[in-house]
Amino acid sequence: MAFYSETKVAPRHVTSEASVPFDQAYKEAIEKKILPGYALIAGGRDGNILYSKADGVASLKEGETQPFKLDTICWIASMTKLLTSVACLQAVEAGLLELEKPVTETLPEVGKYGILTGWNDEKNEGIYEQHKTPVTLRMLLCHTSGYEYDWFSPLLAKWRASRNEQPWTGPTVEDKTTLPLLFEPGTSFRYGGSPDWTGKLIERVTGKSLEEFMVEKIFEPLGIKDLTFYPKKREDMKDRLATLSTLSETGEAPAKDASDQDMLFGGTDCLGGGGGYGSAQDFFTFLQAVLRRDNRLLNSESYDELFRPQLNDEVKTALNEYLRSSPAHAQFLGMSLPQEIEKTWSFAGLTVEQDLEGRMLAGTHTWGGVPSMTWYMDHKAGICGVAFCQIMPPMFPGVLALHEQFQRAMYAKATKGEQRE
Template sequence: MADQIEKVYEEAIKTRLLPGVSLIAGDKDGNIIYSKSFGRLSSKEDRDLPFTEDTVCAIASMTKLMTAVASLRAVEEKLLDLDTDTRPLLPEMGKYGIITGFDDDKGEGTFVPDSTPITLRMLLSHTSGHEYDWLHPLLGKWRASRNEIPYGGPTVEHKAVLPLTFKPGTGFAYGLGNDWAGKLIEVTSGLSLEDYMHSRIWKPLGIENDISFWPNTKESMRDRRADMSTLDANEQPPAVDGSFFDLSFGTKDCLGGGGLHASGKAYFTFLSAVMRRDPKLLTPESYTELFRPQLDEQCEQVLNDYIAQSPTHTNFLSHRIPASIRKTWSFAGLIAKEGQEGRFAKGTTFWAGVANTVWFIDHETGICGSTLCQLIPPLHPPILELHAQFQRQIFEEVRKR
């Protein structure tokens, strides 16, 4: 197993498709099955340091799983409720109503007012009507008409106060629900999301020195940060320095949808704890809710249609799972309703981060794994295929046992 994994990643490092990466996988008993890092943490010539399991990366949307866990902890503490309307706590949310069109001549959007309750359950399952503005053409035009950039601005409100794209609870769109969920935790707990996660998740797991929304303020993390790298305009190697690219687009808020920085070891410690349903984090009932499919039949069909909507949607959301495999959604992430031969079993949960970081939890097989690197373009297919091969090798090794 190790030889096959190392062969594909060493070739990627050699061709400079990938500057550096850290891989970790483990089983349901907390044992490490495989752990190895490759390459360098930077494409800069004057920063020739190895990429290790302690290298700190921007994990982008891999933050969403942690925000979901924090949200369920807040529900346990009776700070929040999954099915209560959250609009009174977040009065700016959804204030524009639903965008239905855009008049290019006037440079104006058309809207339908909407006051449908938006619940925490909807926010965590992407059924709230929110969608990332860079994924939806009408939202892109609306942003441009206001001289704003997609996902721009320093606060959650700047990024997430957008027109809705459908009536809450009736569809699926990948969007800013977890950012709003993080803001709900802050409003109801009186703590920053950083401090809430620190006390409820990071410190109990012993990873508090290896994960943060603000790594540059942490002496223990600052010098271990990987630099972003980028491929050329044709998305071809060699990778070069891309440290100019800011995944948070200038935020000053904790972004529950994508703002965390973590080492590979720290994130895997969290991932493994979640797979094993560690009682330090949540109750058994909350773990059941975390992994339970949240979509009704209508919303599940919208999800599958949404993934097939365009090559961009397929690349960002399918995790290289065949279209023939039906998918649904949990608070944790994407669920494959059937297994894929040689790669994962039925019910496996997945998600990723824009800089080509990926995690999976295969509940039936009893394995989980994460891969951390720092490369754009986002979710680049050749890199995702490397990570899928890593998953296959771990899956086959455990099945042999």
């Protein structure tokens, strides 16, 4: 996945002065050809909409003129993980899965190589030890299983190369995610493909595809039609599908068409960690339902588990050190949050443990997706929001700076009781 391992960390090139209204900043980004198009929605726990707008174009392909709308279908990448977490807890409620049960009975591929502790360059082979702790569903859901994405790990890149394989390629979860572990399960944090395994776990215990399970348990109860793993098979989506655009490797405009990139690298499975597609308006419908703890999705105890910080002190320290370990980690995983702010992890995603003045309150959950997209749920302020676009490099700081301004403006509207637009 070369755009991760080789991409230079991009500088910010978007106006971020507080004196510039956030909607004007987005407009300027379109005018400067930094951002082809976007959709923003924010609202409250009570069901109100604080802000809703889309602008720009859905594609830079030659001859394409379709505007970017609230129902434009985007690759949501790692925003899929929240859907998969909810689906897993639904399966737990149904007695199909257990959080503490080792998953190898159903997923024998998990941990099959043991822990890759180093590399023998002379022999071009790994150095391994057997893990002592079985991998559980809880570990998979909070990235403490020992797995890391192979495109993010130099050691796993060597392992792939020794097998004449490319990182994160192939059609199935098994192809992409059957990897060595990098630490004893439960003792550290690395961001990886564990949610792909949790999606596969649901498929194996139910006999249904992850999409079929989500349609039955999430989409239909909420009246959602615009979330899927297979948009090209949907006639009602083909004309609404946005394409990727990219700035230069260092984030320089103008953005150019990148629609020829296969962002799933041959994937044909339902990839619970990053294979979803959907519209801003329907993902927001889902997000707002989760914020209000809609009982059509989960019961009260399951929502408590979804939102509860999952990391002990040792692993929380590992998470925060991981986010600060390199500029690439900060860009791809830091969600434009100050590095000095302590974070932890829940099944819902990254959890902010301190107030960020004028932006969000402690306990806010947030995550995003590769093409510079974000979502957040501020439980204390009672608001949530989504920012959709399809621009690379991954999690481009200039665009995330825009999303931060959006979050700050919505926080001000919610806390000042401003009128709905």
